[in-house]
Amino acid sequence: MSLDLFKMNILYDYYGSLLTDKQREIFKMHYLNDYSLGEISQSLNISRQGVYDTLKRAEATLKFYEEKLELIKKHDILTKKVEKINELLDNLYLHVQSEEISKMIQEIKTILNELNQ
Incomplete structure (x- = not known):
């Protein structure tokens, strides 16, 4: 498991409930179930760019909460x-x-x- 993947999963454990439903769904598909952006795009019937943007917003949100709350x-x-x-x-x-x-x-x-x- 790469360091980035590990870090994202830890952040998700702490702050995942603060994401939107769509962000949680896409985050889980990508980081927990190892779906590619294309696979998520097909599965959810949204553009690959939409998946990418949602995933990046989710990652930024998780990092933001750790910067502010420092729970980890x-x-x-x-x-x-x-x-x-x-x-x-x-x-x-x-x-x-x-x-x-x-x-x-x-x-x-x-x-x-x-x-x-």
Whole structure:
């Protein structure tokens, strides 16, 4: 999967519901089902240029929302912080003598992993 395809699919996961019905339909056909512009054009009975324009508007809309809301960026930052906390807890767990503290560490790790899903 190319980086652009991967990025578009991630953007769609976050912001796809903000697209128009037609944009969502064309986006899914192209990026999720791997239809060519010509195949989409034939299937929807619209011009190839119309498909191209709608797809480009959908891509621009998805990028616009990420620029403004930064949900993907924030998720990535949160994920890295959770991973770091998990590493620290793993290290702490190795040095703990108390079973009670060990259980608390495991509980904290469980909660962190639930938050990170």
